[in-house]
Amino acid sequence: MKQQANLIRAGQVIEHDGRRWTILKQQIITPGKGGAFIQVEMRDLKTGNKTNERWRTADTVERLMTEDKEFTYSYTDGDNLVLMDPETFEQVMIPTAILGEGVAFLQDNMVVNVKLVEGDPVGMDLPPHVTLEIIEADPVVKGQTASSSYKPAKLSNGVKTMVPPFIEAGERIVVRTEDASYVERAKS
Structure with a gap:
């Protein structure tokens, strides 16, 4: 068109x-x-x-024109992502390059949206938010104001992000998959 x-x-x-x-x-x-x-x-x-x-x-x-189809992420095999069609249970292999840096946010059994052109995968969208655990967080510097200061932290998938000073290592937070930014504390 x-x-x-x-x-x-x-x-x-x-x-x-x-x-x-x-x-x-x-x-x-x-x-x-x-x-x-x-x-x-x-x-x-x-x-x-x-x-x-x-x-x-x-x-x-x-x-x-692209067609959107939902798949379930199974695992990564070398340079390919193995996805399962939830309707037919067939496995499909898609190159990791299609997703780019977003590969770090994939989690087992995550539902992803794949864009297809004439049956060929051309793009992939992750859910807008994922819940991850903080494995490393810098200590709070005394005198910082909570309103505008953020501190660096490392997530369980290895990605670094900035979090508010009250977040400690071991806590689970919700992260935006688009830019790895902090959204909120995970609700239990």
């Missing part, structure tokens, strides 16, 4: 130069002189290579 370049958004899949690309970032730039254009960072679905492309806002691009 053809669409104007200025309507490209992150997460969409397009066909360009005979290859499929997933959009990572887009920015419309309006220079002081001349027409506006869109700067797009995209990744080749086959090779995983990233590139930047520019189009005038009036140009058209071929957008591929």
Whole structure:
């Protein structure tokens, strides 16, 4: 389906130069002189290579329609994620590169949303929040105000994040999967 370049958004899949690309970032730039254009960072679905492309806002691009399907994460096998279709119980292998840094947030039996183009996986979305345990947290520095100060902490999956001063090692917290930021203490 053809669409104007200025309507490209992150997460969409397009066909360009005979290859499929997933959009990572887009920015419309309006220079002081001349027409506006869109700067797009995209990744080749086959090779995983990233590139930047520019189009005038009036140009058209071929957008591929994606189908969303839910799978259950089973385990990681080398460079592949093994997912199970909850309806047919078939196992599907998807390259870890599709998920990128979000792989650290995968948990056993987690339901994930996979974007498919003609049956091929092109993207994957995790749930917006996960609950993890703090394994390391810096001590509170006396005199810090609780309103604006955060301290570094290490989560059970190895990811580092910033948490409020009252959070200690051993506590479970809710973390945003998009940017590994603290949301709240986990409710028991």
